[in-house]
Amino acid sequence: MNEREKNDPLREFGERLDKARAAGQGPLGKAPDDGPSTSTALAFGWRVGLELVGAIVIAELIGWAIDKWLGTRPWGMVVFFFLGIAAGMLNVYRAVTGLGGAVGFRQPQAGAPPSKGAGWDDDEDD
């Protein structure tokens, strides 16, 4: 059996597969979109929680280090506590609205693909 003979039924199979996928039938078709599954929702919840708490913890560490360095106790920790809350909320806001990890309030540019970071609802159908 040479390559050419093998190719023909394959191409025909490919066409049928494409047709079936387009029709959305069978296991290979796209499943109806009922939101992200429990596992991705779980991971997303984890991400949001950590984003909020992690930001405050890291900010406090930076504030503490600055206090130690400049001897400005307790002002470094006070200022960085509020900065940390703001940064954490900003990160959560971006994660939830789908702006991804983008710093700055910029919408995705024309050349850039839209962020899919929001719900991690990737469709692995291609």
Place this chain on the structure above:
Amino acid sequence: MAIELHPLDQFKIEPLIPIHIGGIDASFTNSALLMCITVAVASLIVIWGSRGRALVPSRWQSLAEISYEFIAGMIDDNVGHEGRDYFPFIFTLFMFIFFGNLLGLIPYGYTFTGQIVVTFAMAAVVFIGVTIIGIARHGWHFLSFFVPHGVPVALLLLLVPIELLSYIIRPFTLSIRLFANMMAGHTMLAIFAGFVAPLLLAAGAIKAFAVVPLGVDILLIFLELLVAALQAYVFTILTCLYLRDAIHLH
């Protein structure tokens, strides 16, 4: 007859081949051994899988092709076409974490992704690399990244530090997420496994209750399999998102 439980002992680093170079402990440890095994297994699957190059793939080739297409699709979706330049790094990162997580689930193995040093090293490489890519592509223009558009100058004084902070936090949240997930899962497995032996040693009919923690552990193993794959995926996709920021600044 007391049985002592040490659910955290599984994370202990044990030197296998002691190496000391100028006062620095550079011993080959159980963690390093598992990393080497992970690299070997991942390489073997990809190399073995791409060996046949058959039109209709064998099982191994399918495995290699699926992992290739999965990461290639992820980069195309999240970074765009320019992201293909960084495919080797992202693919390696994903395979390393994924197989590291999976091999860590094998009894008597070692979960090096449950070590904050390891995950932070990976996150730091991603963070520094992405920052360098951003600066190399955009020069000093990269700093405009931290200045939100259309904001009064007075507010910038407040917003720029917040932006800077939320950027600096990235490697920390990236590393803590992977480390905490792996460590919490494996600790939980060890705790429930630790309930089985004392129950079996207990008197009479109480022995039968040993089935309960054992059953919980079996269910937890499935959850951990899911977490292992999911966390490798999350780490990789966040790397992609950070890369997208650095490339598509303007």
